[in-house]
Amino acid sequence: MKHILNLLTVLLPIFSSAQNHADCDSAYRVCDKSQIHFTDQSGEGAVMDAEMIGCFLNSPQVGKPEKNSVWLRFDIKEGGTLSFVIIPDTLSDDIDFVVFALPRKGDCAGKRAVRCMAAGDKSDNYDISPCMGATGLKELEKDESEDSGCADKDDNNWLAPLETRAGERYVLLVSNTTAAYHGFKIQFGGTAIFFCE
Secondary structure, eight states: OHHHHHHHHHHHHHHHGGGTTSSGGGOEEOOSSOOEEEOOOOSOOSSOOOOSOGGGTTSTTTTOOOSSEEEEEEEEEEOEEEEEEEEESSTTOOEEEEEEEEOTTOOGGGOEEEEEEEEOOOGGGTTTOTTSSSEEEOTTOOOSEEEEESOSTTOOSEEOOEEEOTTOEEEEEEEESSOTTOOEEEEEESSOEEEOO
16 A cells, blocks of 8 residues: 555656646746657646637637647747647647747736637548648748638648747647647747757
8 A cells, every 4th residue: 555655646746747738827848849749638727828819719719729728838049930840649630729929027917929820620621621630830831820710712720930039938829629638749940949947
């Protein structure tokens, strides 16, 4: 019994930390561009950190992008371009995201959306729709926002990369609007360099 209690004492922080990144204030800190894999996001966290976000106004959530969400934070040490690709573990899942710029002090209350991706399609169309599958910020893309759905000409799952400067701070909200506990991988790219405090 003592060994079981010791094991639970060690494992409990690991399991409980799985939901620690469901709010902006507890965002996962990205320190480098290594691939990150999230597997257990569900729900919206303790606080609704993002409401009435423009590209989500015509979505089923009516302006609320948080659904089975996780937050990531990255601070810029050296400015440059910043891109990323998000690949859902389940290819028929619709992954949406919002990139927010934080004020100099880094507090979530003053965040403002700078990229907004709500595009998506029916799960049955995942293998043929330009609005399903991998998503993110990609070189040569020009759009800063994509509304919900996939009906407009040139709709797709990609937005323009960020042009960042040293000292800037950002948070990224990633939501799986299809299902809870379906994971995703994220890989950052571009010339910007991150730092962690």
